Amino acid sequence: MSTEHPEEGRVVRFPTGGVSGEVDIGQLFDAHAAYLVRVCIRLTGSRAAAEDIVQEVFVTAHRRRGDLIPDSNLRTWLYRVAVNLVRHHHRSSGRFNRFVDRYKVDPREAPAGxxxxxxxxxxxxxxxxxxxxxxxxxxxxxxxxxxxxxxxxxxxxxxxxxxxxxxxxxxxxxxxxxxxxxxxxxxxxxx
Amino acid sequence: MSGPRRLMDDPDFRWETDCDLGDEAILHEGLELGALKERVLAAIEAPPVPPEPTSTASTLGASGAAVKGALGVGLAVVAALGVGYMLGAAQPLSSEGVAEPEAVIEQVVSVPDARLPVAAPRVPAVSAPEAHSTEVVEPVASPQPLHRAPAAVEGGASEPVRPAAAAEVAAVVMPVQSEAPGTAEAPVGESGTVVAEVAAPGGVDAVDGSRLDVEMEVYDTAVQAMASGDYAGAVPAFRSYLRQFPGGHLSTEAELSLLECLFEAGSFAEAEAQASRLLQAPGFGGRERELSLVRAESLILLDRCSEALAIVDALGERDSRTAAVRRECKRRR
Structure with missing residues (x-):
């Protein structure tokens, strides 16, 4: 799949759906962000942390766009990056978060309606x-x-x-x- | 092999436990991602950030060489194992350094296992009010084997380290305490533990190598307190080590461990001051980011969010940790 890209900086070259081509990072986000945010929320318990991590996933994907292996399983790759960033998040911010948690009550996000x-x-x-x-x-x-x-x-x-x-x-x-x-x-x- | 039936589809599990894992999905309904998409696009279109100078590999290489020069190969290995967990684990993820998933795993996952070494230059003692005279000591082979303590506390215990065979250890300058010859201060932690009760270096035969053992004994006492979770008790122990052995073999590790213990003990003002001091001290180059983040986190917990924000702004590149600082500051406003 190949698309027109007015903003070259957003272009990422790796496969989607088994077809190699260039994909706008916005399209990439639309295709993969939802499940990445979901799994990161499930792994971190925090939507804010999950969004930070998913942002890093896409920034990483963009920066490494030239190194990605064609025809590799993109979803698996993104999952791997996300899971490893979650692990890193747990380690690097665990101490700080413990202290933050000590001083606040984190209200549960509940669907409204x-x-x-x-x-x-x-x-x-x-x-x-x-x-x-x-x-x-x-x-x-x-x-x-x-x-x-x-x-x-x-x-x-x-x-x-x-x-x-x-x-x-x-x-x-x-x-x-x-x-x-x-x-x-x-x-x-x-x- | 397709694997076992998922619990979500297992009526027996639902009957036995009254638990429907499918219920959890309701928490993700209506996930709004528009703002996040804008953030991602903005981050990608931002000016490129130069690669982190301290990727895991480069840090190991540079610091390892420096430590080797000062203390020998063996101690370099030991130092690599013994750096405070917090600062090692806080090594920022360099997006530039992330290539294939394998590289991501190697860089991100292996960080706490391959404890990051510290720079070799010695940090001058700053907490010792006493005047020290110095003498050159030629370390002799230490009978103590290199070992790592098995204790590891979740969330950040360092492990005690011992110097390598002193045959590989270069000559070092050791201070001689001008006070109380023969007996070192024996600080007592908040838990009541006597954290150090050993002979001071001035009272030890400088030539027989036992000074190294004394130094390690003091250091081990501090690390063991830390590893057992007695951070309040470890603080005076590390301070005692730094006071007795300014420029000692493990003074850099002790400084970092002291910072970790101050934070863990809830002494945020002292942690902030310690981080600030280390940022100015020689020998901590390449750790500015980690030290700055710890300082910012301490400032938040001191309700000095504007200063914390200024620090993370100065750091530039956003990551989950700087974002957490910003988020917490915003929440506290």
Whole structure:
């Protein structure tokens, strides 16, 4: 796919949908930003941090536009960059965020509107809270497999680990999630 | 292998737990990305930023060579392992240095494992009020093996380091305490732990190499307090080390660790002052960005957001960490 680009600085050359060509960075953003923001929110628990990270993903993609391998899986590449930036974010800002959190109450973002099912929103937050309790490695696999619906093979490529490691981490993550869910949700609230 | 059935599609899981993972998607409905798109486009169209001078590889190379020159190969390795976690982990991601995903992983993921070394030039002691005389000491082989302590505290504990075989260690200038010969100060941390109770260097035979052991003992005491999470106790211990061994083998690491402990202990004013001092001190070149960020973060926690913003503005390139500072300042207004 090739498009006209009045602003050369935005042009990124790598494949989309298996067809090599030049893609406007705006188009690239439209095609990939939503799931990247979503997965970064799920991994960081913060929309603001997720947006910062996604911005870095696209800036990185743009700067490395000449080095990207044609016909590579762009989605996997973007996921990999995003996940690694999330890891970096956790390390570099963890201490500062702990202190910031100490001094503020972070109100939960809740969808607004008359049709919003309050109970469902609460349960959604409960899921997110339980995911946040997983270890970083388990959380990555759990989010990518259970919430993003990515295949095990692609997860192994995104995380740079063996497929068997993906499954073992998923098994542990499920176990930990279930324990945390039971603890928070209450064992007597369901059959 | 397609993998196990997803929990979202597993009726048994839903029945057993009353948990529907699909509910989580409601939190992402109506995700508005217009503003973010504008930010991305603006960032891409901004003037190019020169490459970071301290990518992981280059930092290792430059600092490693400098440390080698001063202390020998062995200590360079040790220094690379022992730098304070915070500053190592805070190594900014250089977008210019990010190529393929493998490169991203190598640069971003490996940072905390390959602790960044510090520059070799020695930092003159600044906290010691006493006048020191100096004498040249030829270190002798240390009987202590090089080791790393197993303790590692989540979120930032450094690990104790020991010098390499002193046969590889160049001559160093060691101070002689003019006060209280034979006994060093034994500061007590807030937790009540006696953090140092060792012989001072002036009271040790300078030729038998035990001075190096004494120095390491003082340093290890501080690092162990830090590794155990006793940051308040580690602060006087690191200060004691720096006072006793200005220009010591691990004084740079001690300065950085002291900064980390001050921040962790909630002594933000002192952390800010320490970061400011290190920014002016020789031997911390290449760490301006990390030190500036720690200083900015300390200023925020001191409710001095305008100064924090000025610092991150001066840093130029935006990343998630500078953005966090800006965001927090905006929130506090």
């Amino acid at each position: 008359p049709d919003v099912d309050v109970e469902r929103v609460e349960r959604a937050h409960l899921v997110r809270d339980c995911v946040a309790e997983l270890s970083e490695k388990q959380r990555e696999v759990f989010v990518l497999y259970e919430l993003e619906g990515i295949s095990g093979q692609e997860i192994s490529e995104v995380l740079g680990i063996k497929l068997n490691t993906v499954w073992s981490r998923l098994r542990l993550a499920r176990k930990a999630f279930r324990v945390e869910w039971q603890r928070r949700h209450g064992e007597g609230d369901h059959p």
